[in-house]
Amino acid sequence: MKYDVKIFCLSQQIWLYIFLAFQLLLISLSIGSVFTDHWVKQGRDSSKWQGGISSCTSGPAEWKGKTYATLAENLCDKDDDLDKAMCYTFEHLRDAGLSFIILEICTILFTCTWLIVLLFILFGNKTIKAWLQVIFPIFGLGSHIIGLILWNTVAHSSFGADCEKDVKGDNPPDLCCTDGPAIAISLCIIYGLSITLYFILIYYQSKQTEEETPIPDLMSQRYEGRHKWNSSAKYSMELEMHSEESKDEG
Template identity: 25%
Template structure:
């Protein structure tokens, strides 16, 4: 791709990413009854709105009251729509960052990996965003006009506002970005690059160590996802809780810590319940943010590791060092921040007032050890690598024409053997 063409796609992509991020923080996504502004996750100016109450809290509260059936249905639908949008927008953001990385590498003339994966990240970014936007509109039933009638039995109509308009505009803009990129990229050629030769470490092939690193990387991913989804995170005062919710802290089962905080702190900010729920709500917020960043870095790291396993060059060597190191740092900081904020302790016998950890934090801690093994093995092999500044076609030609190697050996050659196949 020509430099000017690539820079044009880069500018459009940065605009797509900025719109993705701004949509999350937009306070006006829609309106109800012509006078209440709704954000993506909560009502921003509703009367008597308790602190930190999102659509889930509002739905659970309204559904307890038979006289608020309309509001109950509204907030349930808005919660489902916002949650689906959040998950798919995170996927779109991840794909957009991968796409941005590859585009920058292309401009700087670094290897970008297989061509199909380059195109695939761009298309996936668009698909995730479009589906997320459709899901939000499907559940919110937002339109351009809404009635101001206030009937407790009828679900209030929703009017789309700035945030929803940005999401729609980004669908169109993102489609243009991906189309423009594909047109230019298919007309370009891929430069031949260096291959890596994995040296042995402790008499074992470097390739075997890399496969072990990849396996530990996948185990880390499983542990990270498991820690986020397991229901057995904490136990305190006879209550069992997950990372985000409490089983029996309220008359409503599995109420979120943020909802409980809003209720308790609205009554008395100095109460023990308020302080207790606030600690766990803030701890879960810090943990999920840092874990989201860790998951993004893990995908970047696994991408580089997969290419290196195949003896292919990917990106810059400084980038390949930075990803695993930053990943390990953020993963460690995430669990430290949770313990520091929640003041959780590792103790099987929980006394009154203590926050005792259960399976969730232990899975998060275990992920640090498996990640340390994966990163350590990768860095050892990567530091000991040697390079062959030939294209794969040239290496294959040398292998086939070398008089010192038989055809049988050529067919069974491994990355560790290529260091001996030279003129």
């Protein structure tokens, strides 16, 4: 890859280094979103609890440190309305967390593959097809967005929810989003920005390649071919005339 064309006053080589930094940031945010202890919260005072993507991280002693799967299994066997409500809540969080983790692993793998492709281009001087350069970031962002939408839909959590009100009946309470979803949303924005800039880089690179590739002048080629044919025909006629003159003299 050549680096003589500048995009937004920066060379293409500098942009590749910027994208490498972007990808390391994306991988860090992706891992951080999974391992943060703060995804949801609910309740107030002594009944307040918080949870991560797969377990309850603070709250009542009988809940703290246990996975949502374990809590759902323990509470769903009870007949109390409050226990039933929390059973449904933890079941939703269990399914939502599992979906997000699976898709986020795909996001990390796609992002790492994109990183490897850029390393080949930058340090290996390899020419890689444009579609192969864009397919991995698109899949990476797509799997992250799908995972976030699935989590939000299944968990029934939002940033504007009234999560401090008391649980009534066996209906699952409203959950408030905290740090985890905020990190995941910021990851979507940064990922989308990096892909947009990368597409611009590929566009300028392909445009440069087209400008450097000479376009054949068909008219000139046709004229040269006709000129060669006329010269050849004229030479053949001269040979025939010379041959006839030699016979007459003989």
